[in-house]
Amino acid sequence: MDKQLLSIFELFPNRQRDDLIPMLHKIQDQFGFLSEELIIEVGKYLDISVNKIFGVATFYDNFRFGPRGKYHIRLCHGTACHVAGSTTILAELEKRLKIKNGETDKNGLFSLEVVSCIGACGLAPLIEINEEYHTSLTVDSVKNILDHYRENHNSD
Known part of the structure; x- marks a missing residue:
């Protein structure tokens, strides 16, 4: 697993479902967008299905699933x-x-x-x-x- 992602996970040691949105924000800030691979890792860490995470992330306009242009x-x-x-x-x-x-x-x-x-x-x-x-x-x-x-x- 990526060291940057691990450092973000360490900010959420209790692995609570309530950590999902703040965690996704931190991941997007670090990586620029939410890739499928990152969402899968979040699911494993928080024990939440990928479908549930994707559903939450697509509900909010501020999450991106691909890179932005310069x-x-x-x-x-x-x-x-x-x-x-x-x-x-x-x-x-x-x-x-x-x-x-x-x-x-x-x-x-x-x-x-x-x-x-x-x-x-x-x-x-x-x-x-x-x-x-x-x-x-x-x-x-x-x-x-x-x-x-x-x-x-x-x-x-």
Whole structure:
């Protein structure tokens, strides 16, 4: 078993079912996402079925089951953003990135996540890329923003 995973298990010595969600958070923080192998190990440690763990993890939006891209895009789809055109922005992102919500592109550069609200309604529609906000979006600004991140990646 991985030493990093063992060190996380050591934080939960009582092996209680109530430890499941905090443990999954720690594992995702350490490994970036919850792989099938990690979920199996958690099941063994806590004596919980893989199906039960997967059911709990899929109930919450903040757990991921695959790696994120270098640039993780969160698109706000709250009421204000929806009214301001987030559906059009989503379609443009999906077209330009060739991925859907919850996916990572084949190069591992971009991943896309639609969220219910980012909390900046007066700046709608907006996206957050690695904690950097891009506001009052248009189809043209989406292209420019993605080009900027691609150029930054190519200059690394």
